[in-house]
Amino acid sequence: MPDCLQLIADIPAFVESCKLLQSEENRCTIEDEIAFVDGRTIRRFSSQIRDDRDRYFGRLYVFEDITVHKQAEQALQQQAERERMIYEIAQHIRESLDLDEILNTTVAEVRRFLQTDRAIVYRFNRDWSGVVVKESVAEGWQAILNMQITDTYFVERQGQSYQQSAIQVTSDIYTAGLSLCHIELLERLQVRAKLVVPILQGDRLWGLLVAHHCSAPREWHPLETELLQQLATQVAIAIQQSELHQQLQIANQQLENLALIDQLTQIANRRCFDRTFTLEWYRLMREQRPLSLLLCDIDYFKQYNDTYGHAAGDTCLKIVAQTFKQAVERSTDLVARYGGEEFAVILPYTDTDGAVRVAQKIHEAIQALALPHIASAVSQYVTLSIGIATVIPSYNLSPVDLIEAADRALYKAKVSGRNSWFTSSIFLI
Incomplete structure (x- = not known):
């Protein structure tokens, strides 16, 4: 069929398929498809024809245009x-x-x-x-x-x-x-x-x-x-x-911030302190690196409130809190309102000498404020007492041990005249 042959897309493959069909030994019924260059698809059906004595004398071919079906x-x-x-x-x-x-x-x-x-x-x-x-x-x-x-x-x-x-x-x-x-x-x-x-x-x-x-x-x-x-x-x-x-995440983050921020001073609150302090304790326990804690108390703050009023006392707390944040520069450190007029500073990866330097910097920053405090027994301005403790966390200690050590150092600063800082000798490194 020369007119059809020139329309076949793959002539060599078509020739090879015909050789198999022409074999007398090939008794299989064959059904395959032939692609034409004009996009048509022709289905070919082929089967041997044998007489009643099973003698082969030809093949039956049926060709059908199935282009519409294929499409x-x-x-x-x-x-x-x-x-x-x-x-x-x-x-x-x-x-x-x-x-x-x-x-x-x-x-x-x-x-x-x-x-x-x-x-x-x-x-x-x-x-x-x-x-x-x-x-x-x-x-x-x-x-x-x-x-x-x-x-x-x-x-x-x-x-x-x-x-x-x-x-x-x-x-x-x-x-x-x-x-x-x-x-x-x-x-x-x-x-x-x-x-x-x-x-x-x-x-x-x-x-x-x-x-x-x-x-x-x-x-x-x-x-x-x-x-x-x-x-x-x-x-x-x-x-x-x-x-x-995203809006839900932002709202949740805002709620989380509200739960972890002291609303008066806008620094971390006690809940945030407790959570951060515990996380840092166990992290530095794994790394075997030092952790320092500062507990700070505004000297004679009750007398400040009695003299200037609670509104002025709140303003004083706000100013002191923001001064703390400016004095503590590392992003890994945390300044928190510990309670009332008390503040705490968590200093990861900080030994005693480093903690003392931070305490001195805080003292200098508070002194530079020159906030009047005529009811103070140690100065005409607002001052701080600071307790410092340092430890490498271990399984033999708990986070409370470091807090108690810093609290003892703070007590020592108060009974020694206030407006000063002391370290706890038990946990010195």
């Missing part, structure tokens, strides 16, 4: 693949609240399924300019992740077309009636064809889900546009979930 089969496969992909991404969205992870998965899956050169998520700014926040790009094509893109026409229109849920299908940028500046922008991005779907948060246009075909023009199939539209809906759900989760 329907492929469409069903694409539909199944599309539904599988959407289901997997939807599952991923439900399992994760990490927006970065979800968007990365989305662009990778879109590019893989559409077999296109680039897939991006583009997010709008308040002025309707935008930035590429996620990208999956094939090797050999320009990466545009984090690129700021401003389309003047689009900014002026403020995304009105996309806010109407419009899908932009462009098979070839040179025949789509685009403005010259728009074409120049797409040329810089190496885009020849594109498929764009809006990502909406209610009535708000959040961004765009975009497929770029760079190598050549491309006719986008309706199933492909439907896929991208459904994925944009899933991404919108993910964004909403993520934003709600």
Whole structure:
């Protein structure tokens, strides 16, 4: 059949298949498919013909054009693949609240399924300019992740077309009636064809889900546009979930901060001190490194309140607390209100000498304030008494032992005239 032979897509493979069929020994009934260069698919059915004495004298061939059937089969496969992909991404969205992870998965899956050169998520700014926040790009094509893109026409229109849920299908940028500046922008991005779907948060246009075909023009199939539209809906759900989760985390963090911050002085409270002190104790026990504790008391603070009033006393506590924070510079250290007019300073990785230097710095900072205190028996200004204790935590000791040692040192400072600091000799290193 010479007229048919020239239509066969793979002639060598077809010839080899015919050799097997022509063998007298091959009694099998064969059913296979032949691809034509014009896109048709022909099903071939072949079986031996033998007489009543089982003598072979020919073969029966039946040829049937099954192109429509194959196209329907492929469409069903694409539909199944599309539904599988959407289901997997939807599952991923439900399992994760990490927006970065979800968007990365989305662009990778879109590019893989559409077999296109680039897939991006583009997010709008308040002025309707935008930035590429996620990208999956094939090797050999320009990466545009984090690129700021401003389309003047689009900014002026403020995304009105996309806010109407419009899908932009462009098979070839040179025949789509685009403005010259728009074409120049797409040329810089190496885009020849594109498929764009809006990502909406209610009535708000959040961004765009975009497929770029760079190598050549491309006719986008309706199933492909439907896929991208459904994925944009899933991404919108993910964004909403993520934003709600972030708001919840912020609210929880604010509640946590309220629970751990002294509302008057705005430094750590006793609860925060207890938790941090215990964590540092066991951490430094594992590392066998020193931990120092300062317990500080404002001298004659009851007399201060009696003289100046409780409102002035609260102001004094606020000023002293902030002075403590400024004097203790390391981020690993913690200044806390221990109770009433008492303050505590946790100093990880600090030996006795280092703790003494911090105490001296605090003393100097308080003296520099020169807060009047006419009712004090040791000075005309507000002063501090400080107790210092240091230890390398061990299983033979408990956190309470260090607190009691610092408290004994504080008591010694008070009975020795106040406005001073003392260390506990039991835990000196």
